[in-house]
Amino acid sequence: MTPRGEAVESDNGWAWECDPSRLWVLGDMPTEQQLLVSAVMDGLVDLASLGIDPKDGSLHEDENPMRLRTYEDEHLLLWYQTVPHRRRVYLKRVNL
Template structure:
């Protein structure tokens, strides 16, 4: 996986962005955690570009496609929203 970062599109034209701003979502979070968030978001963007939700499978069969979603690992939990017609995954919140 390459380090694309916020608002840098992948090969399919998808990207992720902080909603409403990077300062609002990430605040004074340490660099290590910001790097981890960026890598997780890059992965979620790659999945969204393929129409895959990490929990439920297909984004195409989701009855509420613009709902708020969560992804968690042993380090943090991210709240995000996938907007297909904009080719964007919006990061809403991060819980450490």
């Protein structure tokens, strides 16, 4: 099993990246929280590689698949964008 994280491609070539940069998106966030964000992003990449959005179902049926999306749980709120032709999920913003 390969280590996951920002810009590390999965077996099918998908990865996630901070946009515009890691410093801009994550800033001085503590390491523990950055690991949580990384784990969630790894999961979103896995879903995107299968053509699935966690809230809306299939990415293939979405009229605007590159729109800004959100993911939230009891620990964080993420804004991200899925770009299928680049095989990337771009992390835009994080609220803890």
